[in-house]
Amino acid sequence: MTPYVICHMLGSVDGRIKQNIWGLKDHHKYFEEPASKIKADAWLVGRTTMQEFSSKKNYKTEAVRANIPKEDFVAEQPVKKYAVVIDPSGKCYWDTNMVSTEHVIEVLSEKVSSRYLHHLRSKNVSYIFGGKDELNLDLVLRKLYKLFNIKTVRIDGGGHVNGSFLKAGLIDEFSLVLAPLADGTIGAPTVFEAEEGYGRRKATHFTLKSVKRIYNDYLWLRYLVVKNKKAQR
Template identity: 35%
Template sequence: MQITCHMISSVDGRQVASRWTRAADPAADMHKAYAEAAAKLGADGWIVGRKTMAEFAGDIVEVREPVEGHPTSFVSTFFGNREDRPLAIVFDTHGTLHYKSNTLPTGEHIVAILGSHVTRAYQKELEQAGVSYIVRTPGKPEEETLDALKHIEKDFGVKHLLLEGGGHTNGTFLHMKLVDSMSVIVYPGLDGRAGIPSIVEFEDNAVENPMDGLTLELTDCEKLEGGLVWLRYAVNR
């Protein structure tokens, strides 16, 4: 399975679009550019972290307190009402996201990747909403992530996914050397504030150089309407 990290950022690498300065060219349309580039990449769906999914649609509610009940005693994949739609895969380890529908407004079917400690009551909630889920095999975080990706590929027939943030999720996947290529659209604007999330971040301070061993090889560079630039890299691991 191929994974492409597909992101849009300001010139200074920040990802909070509401903070960026205005582009000089009024034709600059970040949403259009990002969506059209994603379509050209031709993936079976995309992966995001919990925070990014919570911001995606108004009917997705995040409740920090987990659903009470006994932890599930088995590892499983539940197939909801996909109907051959693209996948929207979210890593929600603690089961804090709650859904009214199994489909996003943009048409993708939701697949939740859950930790092994998530309760059976929460699983039943997802089943009632028609949301697919994968319960990860217990183990170290990296082992659980690899196991989940194997199930995504095998159980859902996935060949190519876009990794779309947030920065911490991107950083984790890159650190684990799971990303095959990067697709970055640069918007002609600036943020400038220190501490604002960037498109790649890694939280573990015990790891001095989390991207050590990776090299980026430029494969394409395209100027888009409005002064945006689309950069594509192969990630050599």
């Protein structure tokens, strides 16, 4: 079993997601308020996005005598809502095992060191392995369901993590808050960063679930993913 996957993003009309030049006052609300209306057991982000929330301290991890086995670790803790990060090389460090009201789950590859696992255990941060070198995102979702009972997960970006779930065909729903502005920055991350150039991959199609005008000039678009679509329109 895998969780139902809803990807939620705030994007400019040209699909950019980094808000450096958007000049929005109170910019978090445009993402957070609609997000809070989507019922989910967990939110999941890429390593780059999570580093905005993880520790800013310069942790020097201690050498550990024994190797810590590369086995999933479910921390004992009372919370049943989760903040999940795709962090294959173990680059996020933690002062606590919570982000806001959610318990942190690190998704790792087997490349990570025992020192890093020791750090996570010392902070009681949960972790799961998604593959030896490369992550198998379907396996990651199955583990989130089985080990943490996560039935719905909201993927909150950035573009690379969204793109890899899109490419793997694992997104069920897409929720886009369309900001009334054009960014135009060449090379800035976009809503979905799946792969460079045109290969064999086909675009993912959606059907419209709902559309709502919010904050005067914003649109909140909710789409269902058309699964196994072969023919192009």
